[in-house]
Amino acid sequence: MTLEQNDNNRSAKFSGCVYGSILFCGALNFKQMSLYYAPAVFAYLLGRCASVPSFQGRVGRFCLLGITVIVTFA
Numbered sequence: 806m807t808l809e810q811n812d813n814n815r816s817a818k819f820s821g822c823v824y825g826s827i828l829f830c831g832a833l834n835f836k837q838m839s840l841y842y843a844p845a846v847f848a849y850l851l852g853r854c855a856s857v858p859s860f861q862g863r864v865g866r867f868c869l870l871g872i873t874v875i876v877t878f879a
Contacts, residue, residue, distance in 0.1 A: 819866060822853050823873055830877035 829846055832839040854866040 819853060822850055823869060826850060826870055826873050827877055830874055834878070 825846075829839065829843075833843070850870055851867075854863055854870065857863050857866060
């Protein structure tokens, strides 16, 4: 597997995190009971952001999740 394929695979796996954050924010809007497991979801998503070797990739993923949350709650 080449480096380019590996990067595409990582971004494809992270898109699942983006979809998951949209659904989690929807669950928070529906029932506030989701706040009980919000710290665990936050820690998991932050860990996924930090798993990228480059600093720009980390910041980009973190900003993408932040924008996702803001747009979902708006």
